[in-house]
Amino acid sequence: MTSTPDDQEPLDDWAALTKKALTGRAAVPKQAPARAGFLEHFTAALVGGVNPTGPLGELLPLAVGRRWIDRVTAVETAFVALDGAQRPVDRKVWTGVLRQGLGVTDEELLDWADLLVAVLSHGDSAVATELAPPLIAGGDEDLLGDVLSVTLPTDIKKVARTVLDAAATRPRPAADVVSLVSALLPPHLASSDRQLVRSALLLTARWRIALEDDEPEPTTTVGLWRPTPPVWQLPRFRTNDPDAAPLTELAGRLLGRPAGVVDVEAEQFLASATAVAWHDPAAARVALAGVPGSEAYGLRHVRAWVDGVDPRHTLPAVIADPADSREVGVMRRLGELPLLLSTPTWLDLGIDVADLVGRLRRYASTGAVVCGADLRLALTRVDPADATDDVLAALADLEVRVDDGTTRAGPVVAEVLRRGRTTPGAGIHLTQGPELGLLLRQLARSREPLGRRAATAMLTLQRDPHPAAVDDAATAVHEAWSRGLIRPGSVDVTLLEEGDGPTGLATFATFCLDLARDGMLALVWPVLDDVVALSASRSRLLTGTADVIDVLAELLPEARGAVDSGAAEPSTLRLPGVTATAGRPGKARAVISARRLIERART
Structure with missing residues (x-):
């Protein structure tokens, strides 16, 4: 007899442990979920809102492979999950589970056509480009009209091209479908995207769609030349209370990210992980137990910390980037640091000098030893111009030890600020890679x-x-x-x-x-x-x-x-x-x- 947990944290743990059991890549505790209760637990995880971008999204194909459940049941469960998914990224995951993980064929998709039309109505790019073409190619004319009616009114050019090209492979349908499509084509025919226009013209020719050639209406303006908005008031960076539940959620937000993104969300995770581990290291390990290996900044060394492996053993001796060095140093000493010195004060990742003084005082009161890499990154985020004589005097009195064994943090910070050697805001290096979008969004948080x-x-x-x-x-x-x-x-x-x-x-x-x-x-x-x-x-x-x-x-x-x-x-x-x-x-x-x-x- 198995019982189903009714809150998300045990369900997250269940997903992580079950993945280990299915892959055999790690030792599984004796209390790991039984094979007989797999489907019951999986359904509870769906209802409980467990994030499918983590281990949960990998379980169905693995369970079929190990014969825990049959493929038909797995496919039905995945379609139910896709139908109930609330976020575009979740619908993308379940689409991948169906098509790549479970090998659902074009013909099998047609059996779920009504459900899929509803899913396509959300307008997700990745889902539409994967699911719309086989439905268009293989469905009857009623389904063809339904799919085109929810996918063609899109502003996403890639989706429009994919749908138009798929429709052009079919013979001319009944007049009602042609009439529907003719009303949806004009925006695509008028697009500045040449490929999209070609796709629209191809469908127009093959379906013999007669477009009205009316005289253009007199051009009217709508006032697109608008005043430049005023410069915003930079918001403060906010951290969570030292609670293990939000820590799991913060880690989930980072999963699937490209490497090299140091931004507000990565900082929130590291600040939260540090706070939770300081108050309750065991709770932090439980919260992070289900986090898989990841290249995302903030998560790269979580697996090592959970498993008790020093992250330095797998890294080069010298790490030039201060943010990378901080990540290693902090994860190596997670549980020993009351807070991070480098946690931003503002959303642009800048630090108020007064906050840095307050954090060093916290170290002094707890007797904790400062992480040198954390201190060095913090110094790149403060502005020496904000260091008053009172601030410098307060720092000089803070004899807080640093983990290099020789440095005293307060006097070092005071000397650096006095000489004005810091580089406020340093660290955003734009490259044309998968990380570009998130880096630009961090740049858009400038002061x-x-x-x-x-x-x-x-x-x-x-x-x-x-x-x-x-x-x-x-x-x-x-x-x-x-x-x-x-x-x-x-x-x-x-x-x-x-x-x-x-x-x-x-x-x-x-x-x-x-x-x-x-x-x-x-x-x-x-x-x-x-x-x-x-x-x-x-x-x-x-x-x-x-x-x-x-x-x-x-x-x-x-x-x-x-x-x-x-x-x-x-x-x-x-x-x-x-x-x-x-x-x-x-x-x-x-x-x-x-x-x-x-x-x-x-x-």
Whole structure:
């Protein structure tokens, strides 16, 4: 007889222990869940809200492989889990379990068509690109219409292309389906994405869809040239109470992240882990027992600490990055530190000098020994300009030991601050990898408006982001704008000459068009013309220049409306980059488009 736990923490533990039992990769306690109770416990974990991005999402295929349950039951359970999932990432996990883990075929998907149409209505990119094509290809015409009705009204270009291409493989359906699709095609036919337009035109031709060719309505403006928001008041960084339950949740948020992201969420986890381990090391180990090996910053050495292995044994002797060094030092001494000296005061990861003094006093009162790597990172996050004489005097009296055996923390900090050697805010290094999106979102938590290089990187790295970084990278720009951090005139496209060169201009133009439609026309209008000017300065125009000019042409009525209303200066319509391109000889598409745009701008 087995019992089912009714709260999430035991269910998290059950998932972790069951994975060990199924994989045989580690010793399993005697009280590990019995094979006979697997399905009951698994269902309870689903109802209890256990995160499927952890061990839970791996259990069904493993259980089928070990013959704990049959495949039919596993497939049914996974479909139920997919139907009940609340977050896009959870629906993505269960879709992967079904297709890759359990090998559900296209034909089997059709048996669950009604459920899947409801799932597709959420508009998740990864789910739609995986599930929509087989339903479109294999379903009857009623199902075809249902799938297209929930997937075609999407703003995600990849999803739209996938759905249109799948539909184009089918013969022309009944008139009601054709009528439905004809009403959904115009936004895709008018897209600035060439591949999407080609896909829409292909379906139009193969299904013989007759589109109305009405005269365009007179252009009206909606006021996309909006004032730049004021610079925000930087919020304080907040930590959780030393409670083991939130610690498990914080670890779950980091799972699946790319390596190299030191941001607010990673800091919250490390601060919480330190606090919980100081108050109750055993509770911390239980809370983290189910955390698998991960490359995500903050989690890289959790498995070693839980298993009692010193993380230094698997690392090089010298770790140059202060954040990496801090992570190792803290995880090695988890349970010995009352708090982290390097925990931010503010969301930009900066530390108030007064907070650092208070934390050192806590060490002094508890007799704890400071982690040297933690202290060194903290010193990169404080501003020496904030160190008053009173602060320096207080630090000089704090004879707190550091784990190098010779240093006293207070006097060292006082001397560093007195000499002004710290580099406030250091540590964000932008690279075009899967971590880019999260790093840009941390950059969008800056205190002051972004400087020339940071603002340029924020915008121009959108030309060709890593697929895993696309959503967060775009979100970062919106956050930076709404917080008054990225401002008109701050982006310098000539900096593109320093890297791989100004490539990916068509993608960049589309991205800027989306930003303009979201009210950021004042930001992107001069940037787009600057890109055209950069191209015009070359002996041969850059690939994608015509696409940039097309976007400017589409936005011209809004820019003109801003000038007429006084929201923008009259010089806004001069467009020196486009003018230079229009003056070039030849009949290239970019040159012809530039001439037409200049003619429109001057009338």
